[in-house]
Amino acid sequence: MARKVTLGVLAAVFTPLMASCVGAPATTYELQEPKECPIDESSYDGAVRIGYQVIPGSALFLRDQGLVESCFPHANVSWVRFATGQDVVQGFASGSIDVGIAGSPPAANALSSPIDLDLKVIRTNDITDSGEALVARDATSIEELAGENIVTAANSTAHYSLLKALEAAGITDAEITFLSPEALLSAWTAGDVDAAFMWGPTLSHMQQEGNTLTTAGEVAEETGAATHLFTLATSELVDNSDIHAVWNELEDHALDVWNEDSERFVQATSVQAGLDAELTRELIEGKKHLYQKEAEDMAEEIRSNLFETAEFLDQQGIADVKEQDHYDEAVIG
Incomplete structure (x- = not known):
């Protein structure tokens, strides 16, 4: 029998792990030359600070191709790497990001008390499966x-x-x-x-x-406890920009590439993940990816799962659940 880890269970809701991540060191995450924007460009000219994790998938593809930069040509786009979804929530709480990629439990935690962040789910990226x-x-x-x-x-x-x-x-x-x-x-x-x-x-x-x-x-x-990967954005950004529409069009474009030219998608994503192509493909295939229309068709189920996740976090003493309408209204993508 292996030796037990001696570290105790963390008590803090926000434990910074920003420096920790599987994959290549942060200094090797270099953007490729931005590709031409495949959709109508946004006129938004503010900041778009994106908190991401090294999870092979559409967000890493968009980062590698520089498509957010291309489609927000007037905005100040930047990417901040985090180790876990809970660290992404911390990034929102500290005001250091405007958009973040995180799973449904950290999202439910962020929307619940005592954290209670004013966020919207602008995209349901995928359903967690064998990954x-x-x-x-x-x-x-x-x-x-x-x-x-x-x-x-x-x-x-x-x-x-x-x-x-x-x-x-x-x-x-x-x-x-x-x-x-x-x-x-x-x-x-x-x-x-x-x-x-x-x-x-x-x-x-x-x-x-x-x-x-x-x-x-x-x-x-x-x-019945499904989990999802979400793209979240501050309500302020949603209310003052076209981030919701543009992000979903970009994500759908990334899925088109995955379905039509998976080798290109895997190559771009593997560069960002610092992994070989075979492992990258395996990790991508470990999720059920959703187009925006598919997520919209599942909206009731996604909202229900988010609320049930918040209820479970409440039972575990991690967060205080709010009324279901609060979570339903947060899911707009």
Whole structure:
């Protein structure tokens, strides 16, 4: 049996992890020459500060191609890298970003008390599936994790899926430790972690050595607790610009490239992620990507899942849930 991680569970809602991330160092994330804007350009001339994570997908493709810069030619566009969705929420709270990519649990946390940020969900990017999973070094079933230490990232989609998986298995005595993806990779490699629910390159590395007990998609199928990746924006930016329409058109364009020329999409995304093309493709395929029209058709389900996530965070003592209308009104994309 591997040694337990000795770090205690983090108590703070906002724990900065901005310097931690799986992938190449920040200095190697260089934009390519911006491509021509494939849609009507925006006339907005303010700041568009984007908080992103190194999650292979449409946002990294847009960054690599410089398409946000091309389609907001009069704006001051900048990108800020964060390790987790909860860190993106911290970026909003500190006023350092206007747009952010984060999962539904950190989004629900941000919209709930005591954080209570004035944000809108302008895009539902995807539904989490096999790209997040619970992996154990020795255990072959979730039930074997009773009383064990399990690692995940605080207030993330993986954290939410883990809690739902443990609840469904009737496990109430597992100890949960919070680590960033990069810190988990180091701890797993050192043999200090017995099990973890995580995503991305860290997950792929763990799956090479451990047993995959369940995935986020399987948890959602069993419990109804689906998780999503959102693009959020401040209400101020939404009210004073065309960010909602332009961002969705850009995201749809990125999905067109993925569906029509996946090799180009993977190559561009792998550059930003600092990963090889094969692993990048695997991580992209671990999600169910949504066009804007598909998300609109699922709007009632997405709003319901966001509210249920907030309710669950309330039950866990992480946040204080508000009325359902509050979350329904926040989802506009």
